[in-house]
Amino acid sequence: MAILTVKNLSHHYQDGDMRRYVLKDINVSFDLGKFYAILGQSGSGKTTFLSLLGAMDTIQEGSIEIAGTSYAEYDANAIRRNLIGMVFQSYNLIDYMTAVENVLVAMSITERELPQDRKTVAYNLLDYLGITRTKADRLVTRLSGGEQQRVAIARALATNVDIILADEPTGNVDESTETEIIEIFKMLAHKHNKCVVVVTHSQVVANEADVILTLRKGGLTQNE
Amino acid sequence: MNLYQRALASIVRRIPKTLILLIIVLILGNIMLSSLLIVQSVDETKEAMLRELPPIVSLSMDFEKYQELLEDGVMDIPWITFDDLENIERAAGKYIKSYDYSMRTGLQTDSLKRIEQEGGFSFGFGRQTFNCVGTQIPLFTALETGDAEIIEGRTFTQQELEQGSPVVIMSKELAAENDLVVGDTFTLECVISTFDANFQEVVLDTLHYDFQLIGIVQYKSMPAQEESRGGMFGGFDFERERLNNLLLPNRFIRDYNTKWMETISNYYGGAGGGFQEADFNPLTTVPSINYVLNSSEEFDQFVRLAATVLNNDLYVFTSQEDNFKNVAQPLESMRGILNYVFYITLGSSVVVLALVLFAFVRDRKKEIGIYLALGERKGRIILQLIIETVAVGVIGAALAVTSSTYLASVITNFMLPTQPVEETPAFMMMESVLAKIDYASILQSFNIGLDVITIVFFFIAIILTIIIAQLIASVYILRYDPKQIMV
Numbered sequence: 001m002a003i004l005t006v007k008n009l010s011h012h013y014q015d016g017d018m019r020r021y022v023l024k025d026i027n028v029s030f031d032l033g034k035f036y037a038i039l040g041q042s043g044s045g046k047t048t049f050l051s052l053l054g055a056m057d058t059i060q061e062g063s064i065e066i067a068g069t070s071y072a073e074y075d076a077n078a079i080r081r082n083l084i085g086m087v088f089q090s091y092n093l094i095d096y097m098t099a100v101e102n103v104l105v106a107m108s109i110t111e112r113e114l115p116q117d118r119k120t121v122a123y124n125l126l127d128y129l130g131i132t133r134t135k136a137d138r139l140v141t142r143l144s145g146g147e148q149q150r151v152a153i154a155r156a157l158a159t160n161v162d163i164i165l166a167d168e169p170t171g172n173v174d175e176s177t178e179t180e181i182i183e184i185f186k187m188l189a190h191k192h193n194k195c196v197v198v199v200t201h202s203q204v205v206a207n208e209a210d211v212i213l214t215l216r217k218g219g220l221t222q223n224e
Numbered sequence: 225m226n227l228y229q230r231a232l233a234s235i236v237r238r239i240p241k242t243l244i245l246l247i248i249v250l251i252l253g254n255i256m257l258s259s260l261l262i263v264q265s266v267d268e269t270k271e272a273m274l275r276e277l278p279p280i281v282s283l284s285m286d287f288e289k290y291q292e293l294l295e296d297g298v299m300d301i302p303w304i305t306f307d308d309l310e311n312i313e314r315a316a317g318k319y320i321k322s323y324d325y326s327m328r329t330g331l332q333t334d335s336l337k338r339i340e341q342e343g344g345f346s347f348g349f350g351r352q353t354f355n356c357v358g359t360q361i362p363l364f365t366a367l368e369t370g371d372a373e374i375i376e377g378r379t380f381t382q383q384e385l386e387q388g389s390p391v392v393i394m395s396k397e398l399a400a401e402n403d404l405v406v407g408d409t410f411t412l413e414c415v416i417s418t419f420d421a422n423f424q425e426v427v428l429d430t431l432h433y434d435f436q437l438i439g440i441v442q443y444k445s446m447p448a449q450e451e452s453r454g455g456m457f458g459g460f461d462f463e464r465e466r467l468n469n470l471l472l473p474n475r476f477i478r479d480y481n482t483k484w485m486e487t488i489s490n491y492y493g494g495a496g497g498g499f500q501e502a503d504f505n506p507l508t509t510v511p512s513i514n515y516v517l518n519s520s521e522e523f524d525q526f527v528r529l530a531a532t533v534l535n536n537d538l539y540v541f542t543s544q545e546d547n548f549k550n551v552a553q554p555l556e557s558m559r560g561i562l563n564y565v566f567y568i569t570l571g572s573s574v575v576v577l578a579l580v581l582f583a584f585v586r587d588r589k590k591e592i593g594i595y596l597a598l599g600e601r602k603g604r605i606i607l608q609l610i611i612e613t614v615a616v617g618v619i620g621a622a623l624a625v626t627s628s629t630y631l632a633s634v635i636t637n638f639m640l641p642t643q644p645v646e647e648t649p650a651f652m653m654m655e656s657v658l659a660k661i662d663y664a665s666i667l668q669s670f671n672i673g674l675d676v677i678t679i680v681f682f683f684i685a686i687i688l689t690i691i692i693a694q695l696i697a698s699v700y701i702l703r704y705d706p707k708q709i710m711v
Contacts (some may be wrong), residue, residue, distance in 0.1 A: 021228025056597060058706040080706075092594045092710065096237040097225070104225035108601045139237075155598075 002029035003162055003195045004053065009062035010218075011048055022048050024218035026062070032162055035189040036197045037209035039223075044215040046199040047167055053167045053197065054086050055079035066163070081110050085156030089168035091148040093140040099126060099151045100136040103158045110159040125154045129184060146177030153184060164188060166198040170205055182208045227604055231611040241584055242616055248580055249620025249686065250627075256569040257628035257682050258635055259562035261672055265632075266559040269670045270548050277544045278369055279321075279520035281527065284512035286540045287348045293533060293538070302536050303505050309513065314339055315533040319526040323515040324365045327358035327477040327506055331470070332415045333591035339467045355465075358474035360385065365514045370444060377406035377439035380473055384438075388475030393439040393633040395467040409436045414480075416487045428487050429615050431480075441471070441572070520544065552666045558639045570685065578693035581613060592701055606698045617690040621683055625674065632672045642668075 011023040017163055022045035030036055040046045051057040053064060055076040064071045066083055078087070085106075093102045103122040107114055115121050126136045129150040131143075140148055149169060157166050166185070170178040188194040189210065198205060206212050212223040225233075235242050236476075283304075293301060313320065332351040359365075361496055362379045366372035375396060384391050394404075404410065416429045443466055527541045549556050585592070588609075593606050701709065 051707045055599075057705055076599060077596070077599045079599070080597060086597055088597075088710075092590070092597065094591055094594060097230075097233055101225050101233065105230065106598050108226045109595070109598050208547075 002214070003032050003067055004030040004197075005065040006053070007065070009049075009052065009059070009064065011045070011052060011057075011060050021218050023052075023215075023220075025079075026218075026220045028213065028220055028222075030163075030195050030197055032195050033052055033189055033193045034051070034195060034210045035186055035208070036195075036211045036213060037206040038197065038199045038213045038215060038220075039201070039206050040199075040215035042199075042201075045218060046215055049215060049220075050143070050167050050199045051107075054084055057113060060062045060223075078111075082112050082159070083161055083163065084159045085164045087149070087152050087156050087164065087166035087169045089171040091145075091152045091172075093148055093151055095141050095154075097140065098137050099131055099140055099143060099147075099154075102140060102151055103155050104159045107156045112159050112161070114160065122158060123152070125158060126151065129154050130180070145171045146180065149173055149181060151176070153181070157188070162193075162195055164194055164196045165198070168200055169198060170200065170202055175204075178202065178204060227608040231608050234608075234612050235615060241587075244619045245580065245584070245613065245616045245625075247619045248576065249690075250623050252569060252573045252576065253621050253682070253686060254628050254631050255622030256566060256573065256685070257678075258632040259566040259569065260682065261628060261632040261674065262562045262636060263559050263566060264675075264678060265670060265672045266552075266555050269555070269666060270545070270552070273666065273669055274520060274548060279513045279517040279523070280369065280544060281366075281517060281523060282512045282542045283515065283530070283534075283539055284542065286538055289538055289647055293422065302514070302538050304507050304510075304534070304536065304539055306507065308534055308536070310495065311533045312530045316526050316529040318527075318586050319517050319519075321516045321518050322361055322363065323513060324360045324368070325358075325474070325507070325513045326360075326479070327474045328366070328479050328509045328511070329356045329358075329477045329583065330354065330419070331356055331412065331480075333412045335410065335412045336398075338555065339397055339464065340403055341464060354468055354470050354479075356470045356472050356477055356686050358472055358477040360474050364471070365516075366441075366443075368516050371442050372441040373385050374439045375442045377437070379439055384511070385473040385475060388473050388479050390433045390435045390476060391438045391473070392435045393441055393471035395469065396440045396442055397467045399437065399440050404437050406440060409434055411435070412584075416484050418488055418491060426491075428491050431483070439471075443467070451638065462701045467473045476507075477509075481506065481509065548666075551663055554640055554663075555666065555670065558636070561639075562635075570689075573686075573689050574693060577689055580697055581690070581693045582700065583699035585609065585694075589701055589709055592698075593706050596702075596706035596709065602702045605702065606695065609698050610694050613690050613694050614687055617686050618683065621686040625679055625682065629672060629674060636670075636672065 006026055006028045009023055009026040010021060012019045012021045014020075022043075026049070037191065038046055048057065052059055055071060055074075058076075059071060066074075066079070071079060074083075093099075094105065097105065100119065100122045103125060104118060107118045107122065123133055127133065131147060131150055131154070133149060135143060140151060143151065151171070153164075153166075153169070156166075164185070169185075170181050173181065181217055185196045185198060186208060189196045198209070200206060214221050214223055230255045285304075290301070309323075309325075313323070333354065334351050336352055336354065338354070359380065362382060362385070364379070367374065367379065374393070377393070379393065380391060383389075399405065402410075412433045412435060414433060415427055416431070417425050417427045420426050443463075445463070515526070515530075517523065523543045523545070527543075531541060592605055596602070605674045651657045
């Protein structure tokens with residue numbers, strides 16, 4: 001079943017008097033339980049597309065629906081708070097907080113119903129993703145890149161959302177960590193029935209995805 | 225990790241930035257609070273001292289203006305008249321409790337012994353000369369202000385004042401010098417004389433007055449005067465000279481002065497005789513008209529009405545407050561400067577804190593973007609930033625409260641001279657019913673202390689400044705989408 005449906009989505013940047021379209025009439029849907037990889041060259045609009053999916057940018061033309069309801073009917077903040085989890089290339093963790101505190105921040109912001117003992121849930125989630133209790137209590141600046149990315153994934157999962165969007169999640173990590181992160185995403189999609197959409201340059205990541213989409217000249221094509 | 229815990233983590237884990245903000249608030253707070261403290265202390269000192277003084281407004285001639293008129297050759301000096309006084313009373317009577325003025329004359333006699341000065345000063349043609357000080361009402365100004373106290377006998381009756389009866393009140397020292405007690409009568413032979421062409425005295429008339437001593441007064445000591453004992457009056461003790469004053473009804477002095485001028489005038493060949501018409505106006509000998517008001521708070525209303533009715537800019541109204549400002553000039557100057565310092569610091573604080581907080585918020589742009597990406601509401605992000613800065617600001621303000629009293633004392637010691645810039649001369653202090661405030665007693669009353677209202681006001685000022693500055697800085701960043709912020 002499609003959890004996320006994109007209809008006639010276009011996005012442009014104004015360049016003087018010129019409108020330069022980075023996305024043009026995109027129609028695509030994303031299902032639960034699948035791991036999607038979106039490939040494309042630099043400047044192809046991958047990040048813009050992900051930002052629009054993640055309600056971090058304003059939709060100019062077309063629409064995006066989440067479980068059949070248009071984004072237009074939601075407050076963008078509420079979408080990010082309750083319906084979508086984001087993972088970034090540069091982790092985007094709050095540097096004066098520990099790993100577990102970063103996870104707890106997301107849990108304190110969401111309005112979704114979560115277990116009472118959030119701290120235990122956060123520790124368990126981190127542990128599940130390979131961050132031990134000792135490391136969970138460290139400031140994130142004292143963790144390696146791979147560990148920080150796991151914390152970022154844990155944060156995205158902490159609100160128990162169905163959709164995980166990741167922008168170049170393996171861009172700053174070594175090959176072995178890349179493999180581990182890919183495994184996490186596959187596990188989230190296949191075992192936990194999440195819809196995982198990853199924007200990437202990496203063919204390695206793409207090869208592990210269930211569906212590969214390529215952005216080229218503003219259009220999105222699905223690779224068979 | 226709710227927003228309060230986030231704010232606390234930010235404060236305790238980002239120590240350098242917390243310290244920078246703390247130090248800025250501490251410095252600005254200290255300057256602001258110490259200047260406010262001094263301004264307030266001056267005001268409180270003034271209020272406290274003025275509360276102790278009777279609500280008197282003195283109407284007197286502006287001597288500088290008078291000098292200008294003389295230098296310009298103006299003959300028609302606009303002297304104050306009895307009609308003027310009646311008009312003032314009619315227009316502003318509701319503010320007046322009583323008013324008094326004192327006509328003056330000098331009596332030359334050998335019938336009384338003066339209390340002599342150590343330097344051996346004498347007036348007149350070898351005779352004893354007494355300064356006669358008139359009064360208009362039973363509770364005359366010196367009694368009203370507490371400058372003198374009747375220790376034996378009584379004051380004048382209304383009838384004695386109206387009739388100009390030869391009844392006298394004198395100092396206990398003068399009474400003792402002449403072996404007089406209340407109820408005694410004594411005769412004064414008063415000589416009216418002038419000079420001839422060879423500067424020899426010509427006695428024109430000798431008047432005999434049978435006076436009755438009805439009261440004995442004790443004068444309150446004047447504030448210590450060091451400077452004014454020197455100069456042109458070097459060695460002359462005005463306070464001691466006051467003991468020779470004879471207090472009499474104005475009416476008596478007026479009649480005596482009229483007689484004196486008529487005698488002199490006749491000697492010089494009838495009307496004129498060197499006198500101007502104005503010399504026959506008894507009010508020209510009056511140093512000031514002293515209005516005792518019902519309340520010192522009605523000073524402005526009274527002066528506005530009275531000045532409009534009088535419409536004579538040769539005369540000025542002076543209140544106890546004017547007098548305080550005059551004596552406490554260094555304090556008032558310091559107050560003026562620090563009042564500006566306070567407002568400048570208050571304005572600068574908004575600018576400096578806005579700039580610092582803007583820099584801090586810019587530095588946390590990514591963090592704000594993360595919160596937005598996680599779906600946090602903008603209002604809650606601003607609230608978190610405000611909680612952080614206000615918490616640090618309150619700590620800084622609390623430290624400023626404890627240190628500002630000391631700083632205010634240092635500033636005061638640095639700025640305030642221990643001696644007055646200009647001391648009221650003793651003879652002026654003798655004449656003025658207002659000039660009983662001296663610099664030393666002002667300094668003694670001056671006390672720097674914090675009151676609860678100031679502290680509350682200061683905290684509110686600091687908190688509001690921080691909130692406004694933080695709001696401006698936060699809104700500037702938060703107007704963007706999270707994607708734009710995180711780029």
